[in-house]
Each structure stands twice: as C-alpha cells, then as structure tokens.
Amino acid sequence: MxxxxxxxxxxxxxxxxxxxxxxxxxxxxxxxxxxxxxxxxxxxxxxxxxxxxxxxxxxxxxxxYAQFSFTPTGRNKVTVCRGTACHVRGGARILAEIERRLGIKEGETTDDLEYTLETTACFGSCALAPVVVINKNVYGRVTTAKLAEILTMAE
Ligand code: FES
The missing domain is CATH 1.10.10 (Arc Repressor Mutant, subunit A)
Known part of the structure; x- marks a missing residue:
C-alpha cells in the first residue's frame, strides 16, 4: 500500500x-x-x-505509549462521561443521543473523519453532571435538547 x-x-x-x-x-x-x-x-x-x-x-x-493511535481519529474528539454522577443524571441517554446523531458507536469515528466518540470514567467535574467534553471544551448539565447546538459549535 x-x-x-x-x-x-x-x-x-x-x-x-x-x-x-x-x-x-x-x-x-x-x-x-x-x-x-x-x-x-x-x-x-x-x-x-x-x-x-x-x-x-x-x-x-x-x-x-497510550498517546499514539493506529486508526484514524476525527477532527473533533467527543468524550462522554460514564462516571456515577453523570450516569445518575442521564449520561447514558446523552451518549445514546450522540451515537444516534453522529451515526457511530463509542470508540468509532465518522466516515468523514469529523468526529471520534469516546467515553471516560470521570472528568472530575461531577457538579456539572452530565458532562460532555468536545476537544478541550467542557459542557456541563447537558441535555439531549442542547446536543445539537453543542455538536454544531465543535465544527
Ligand atoms: S462522574 Fe462525570 S464528571 Fe464525574
């Protein structure tokens, strides 16, 4: 190749x-x-x-070294918190909605290489649960209704 x-x-x-x-x-x-x-x-x-x-x-x-990846990753990295505080406040619903909107599952990258979707155990920002981080931006108290706006801001 x-x-x-x-x-x-x-x-x-x-x-x-x-x-x-x-x-x-x-x-x-x-x-x-x-x-x-x-x-x-x-x-x-x-x-x-x-x-x-x-x-x-x-x-x-x-x-x-964990910093290196062997598969293409998207221009935007979307990380959804799966920690307890976020889970209790609807984190799973947020993850499911992001998966639906992007058409990918956790650990996957969109075909156009715009987004990679990951999860993490806890960002340490539990007071803001549920939390989604896109690139270096932290979004707290995320609702499914807010997701469209949040994902658009990443582009
Ligand atoms: S559990 Fe989500 S930020 Fe801590």
Whole structure:
C-alpha cells in the first residue's frame, strides 16, 4: 500500500526538522500523531527507515505509549462521561443521543473523519453532571435538547 500524497507530504515536512538520530523517534511519532491524528502503518515504516531502526522497534515503542493511535481519529474528539454522577443524571441517554446523531458507536469515528466518540470514567467535574467534553471544551448539565447546538459549535 502506498501512502496518500498528502500523508507523504506531511511526513516529509515533519522529517525535514530532524537529523535522523535514533533518539528522535518519539518526537517524530508525536509530530505525526499531532498532524495526521494517528500513525499509519506505512508512515511508521518510513520513520523506521529514516532512523535506521527496524519496523518492529518503531512499532514496539509506539504501542507502549497510550498517546499514539493506529486508526484514524476525527477532527473533533467527543468524550462522554460514564462516571456515577453523570450516569445518575442521564449520561447514558446523552451518549445514546450522540451515537444516534453522529451515526457511530463509542470508540468509532465518522466516515468523514469529523468526529471520534469516546467515553471516560470521570472528568472530575461531577457538579456539572452530565458532562460532555468536545476537544478541550467542557459542557456541563447537558441535555439531549442542547446536543445539537453543542455538536454544531465543535465544527
Ligand atoms: S462522574 Fe462525570 S464528571 Fe464525574
């Protein structure tokens, strides 16, 4: 499989800032993750070649750190709290409504790569339950009626 042209261009741009030292592996992977939202397999192979490391080394390091993802993620990350306080205040209904609106289940990404839907145990903002976080914005006391507005604001 060959890389999409823009992926290849993004990678070339990232690698142009590095000298090829093996110690640059994690910073390079972080840059790729930030730019592309995930680590495509062919990109990891190219990074391995650039740093003269084996594919297994690059794969091993990248799977060790939870910050790296191997599947495409959406431009907007929607996280619904599944903690007790949020659950008691209708969190499950909020999650179901978001799944319905986006047409995806928890852990999935929309085909247009606009949204990835995740859940978490507790944001530590229980007083605002139920809580939904979109990217870095925290929305409290969310109702199903408010969701359309909240999701639109993320776009
Ligand atoms: S339980 Fe949802 S923020 Fe704590």
């Amino acid at each position: 060959t890389a999409e042209p823009d992926v290849a261009r993004e990678l070339a741009e990232i690698l142009s800032h590095y000298s090829g030292a093996k110690s640059e592996l994690i910073p390079i992977l972080q840059d790729v993750q930030e730019k592309l939202g995930y680590l495509p397999e062919e990109v990891m192979q190219r990074v391995a070649k650039f740093l003269r490391l084996t594919d297994n080394t690059v794969y091993g390091v990248s799977t060790f």
